[in-house]
Amino acid sequence: MRKYIIVLSTILLGLSSCKKDFLDVSSDSKYEGDYVFGNKEEIGRALNSIYASLMSNDTYGNAYFSTFALNSDVEFTAFSNEVASINGEEFRAFDGAQHSVSAQRFWNKQYEGIERANIFIEGIQSSPAFSTRDMDLTQQLGEAKVLRAMFYHDLVVMYGDVPFNTQPSMKLGSSFVIPITDRNEILTFLIEDLKSASPGMKYAAALDYGVERVSKEFCQGMIARMALTRGGYSLYPEGVNGTMKRMPDYKTYYQTAMQYADSVISSGTHSLNKSYRDVFIDESNYIVSNADDPIFEIPFLKRSTSNVGYVTGPAVSSVEGVTNHPWGPSNGGMRLNAFYHYSFDREDLRKDYTVGMWNYDAVGVPQVLTDYSMYNNKWSKLWATQSNALGNNSSGGTGINLPYMRYADILLMYAEAVNEVEEGLGGPNGVKAINAFKQVRKRAFKTADHSMKVDGYTNTVASSKESFFNAIVDERKWEFGGENIRWKDLVRWNLYSKVVYDSFMEYYIVASMAGGDYMTGSEKYQDLPVNKFYKREPNTGNRSDYPNTTLPVIRFHNPWEAVLHPGAGWETATLYAWYNEETSMPRNQILYSFRGYIKGGPAANWESLDRNNLPPVRYILPLPNSAIQMSNGTYKNQYGYN
Structure with a gap:
């Protein structure tokens, strides 16, 4: 009975934290030898080691939602160099390389989590303590399987076909090079694996630490998410630039997504009762809600892990790393497309919370952002109450949880899947799909606007399969801004x-207008508020006005359209000054922020591209050099990486 030894070198259960953190890992766990779990306590501690693999800044603590937030119409990072950096890190501009340290570290950490999960799954199933009648143990087995599926799913989305193995590496003998497996085979296996695990799992409300643990709802939600990935398009290494295609059996997986998203909805265990902004403000204050929007939050440790709230939210400057207030400096580098907020309905409550337009200087004075992007305000250290603030010299390690999956995602996945499976909304599940879509819209608008913005709007877009699909494309854009979901949906x-x-063209046209070049398409942007008028004002102390109730704020005079100067007392900030008079061209940030796909400048290709016949975006990351070297040449990069 003794097969594996699992030496958990320093796993401490931090039960006295000011929030419900159940995990504190101070050094890596090690796996050796041949020992089977003897009791439930050993099993629980070993399971925590898998959760520990979620917490690295190389993955979900930072890189997942920042380094690999590829540029789109939602998330956006400006790049000013005409050629790629030698460090190979510029994936957001589609210009990374296989020697990238970030890509290697993400890869290594994901496979660390997979190895820990494989060992745990083998160990618990071999343990004399295990019984399929023991719901505590089947729940823990399910947690490990879901986490393994999560690690693999994100590898497949980001790298395409990857090495796939569900056994502990010690069982591979001399076969240390795990074969590359087709992404569809991987996803199919994982979907079936979670289908078998789901009946033995508990709902979040029945779990210690709730949505900070993997629940039945998250298991079913992951089945739906993976099924949509499996049924969707993906980039394959065929032709010069690769080919986007989906498998002939794609509708089977939309059917699976519909079924399992419906299971979460039908359970009635989650809702959208909190306001949209309070979901994220509460996360910034270490408040965990087990029956509302979050389905699974990656559980970080305060003052130890997670850069959520440091790279998100407005930038906060400092003097030698110290601020004159208790929140400390922030990077604010995880940004949004400068035109994203114009895509919202003016009355959409998500717009003004998600999109940030100002930052703070070193003495705490708010400054209007006149840049190539906007702040992602979903989380910020500043949204914490003073009692939860981390100190005036704090930086990262905020401990703010990342909601990896939300109930709003379940609702929209269900609506999308029904629309695809039933060829529109006239089938048996059409009404339920419409109601799921409406739930997301209702939270986004005041009650007084529901008749027009929710019911009227939904009735209009539900008139055909195509129009409802387009509405879902838009709704997911507005709902998940700043959560690094957009590019994956678009793929x-x-x-x-x-x-x-x-x-690219939007940026290029607006920049060219600043130089007097009104090219085709300029008419759409004639009413942009190039000059924004604003006042600095004391904080009202009302969190519904601004999540931080202490620092001074900025009030804009109609920031959404061009207006005349409102008179005395208003300052002016000039936006979209993106034209370089010396070169008689848009500035480099306009020319090169999408350069791995489309660019301007001396080597411009934008004029040669046909919008109706575009090559695919090379979104897939390269296999890291270290993996290729360790495989003795078995692994090879494609998609133009070398």
């Missing part, structure tokens, strides 16, 4: 190329 819909092309 599986095969819309990424057009959106990247249109985003």
Whole structure:
């Protein structure tokens, strides 16, 4: 009975934290030898080691939602160099390389989590303590399987076909090079694996630490997410630039997504009762809600892990790393497309919370952002109450949880899947799909606006399969801004190329207008508020006005359209000054922020691209050099990486 030894070198259960953190890992766990779990306590501690693999800044603590937030019409990072950096890190501009340290570290950490999960799954199933009648143990087995599926799913989305193995590496003998497996085979296996695990799992409300643990709802939600990935488009290494395609059996997987998203909805265990902004403000204050929007939050440790709230939210400057307030400096580098907020309905409550337009200087004075992007305000250290603030010299390690999956995602996945499976909304599940879509819209608008903005709008877009699909494309854009979901959705819909092309052209046209060049398409931007008028004002102390109730704020005079100067007392900030008079061209940030796909400048290709016949975006990351070297040449990069 003794097969594996699992030496958990320093796993501490931090039960006295000011929030419900159940995990504190101070050094890596090690796996050796041949020992089977003897009791439930050993099993629980070993399971925690898998959760520990979620917490690295190389993955979900930072890189997942920042380094690999590829440019689109939602998330956006400006790049000013005409050629790629030698460090190979510029994936957001589609210009990374296989020697990238970030890509290697992400890869290594994901496979660390997979190895820990494989060992745990083998160990618990071999343990004399295990019984399929023991719901505590089947729940823990399910947690490990879902986490393994999560690690693999994100590898497949980002790298395409990858090495796939579900056994502990010690069982491979001399076969240390795990074969590359087709992404569809991987996803199919994982979907079936979670289908078998789901009946033995508990709902979040029945779990210690709730949505900070993997629940039945998250298991079913992951089945739906993986099924949509499996049924969607993906980039394959065929032809010069690769080919976007989906498998002939794609509708089978939309059917699976519909079924399992419906299971979460029908359970009645989650809702959208909190306001949209309070979901993220509460996360910034270490408040965990087990029956509302979050389905699974990656559980980080305060003052130890997670850069959520440091790279998100407005930038906060400091003097030698110290601020004159208790929140400390922030990077604010995880940004949004400068035109994203114009895509919202003016009355959409998500717009003014998600999109940030000012930052703070070193003495705490707010400054209007006149840049190539906007802040992602979904989380910020500043949204914490003073009692939760981390100190005036704090930086990263915020401990703010990342909501990896939300109930709003479940609702929209269900609506999308029904629309695809039933060829529109006239089938048996059409009404339920419409109601799921409406739930997301209702939270986004005041009650007084529901008749027009929710019911009227939904009735209009539900008139055909195509119009409802387009509405879902938009709704997911507005709902998940700043959560690094957009480019992945665009890939599986095969819309990424057009959106990247249109985003480049939007920037290019507006920048050219500043230089007096009113090219085709300029008319759409004639009413942009190039001059924004604003006042600095004391904080009202009302969190519904601004999540930080202490620092001074900025009030804009109609920031959404061009207006006349409102008179005395208003300052002016000039936006979209993106034209370089010396070169008689748009500035480099306009020319090169999408350069791995489309660019301007001396080597411009934008004029040669046909919007109706675009090549695919090379969104897939390269296999790291270290993996290729360790495989003795078995692994090879494609998609133009070398």
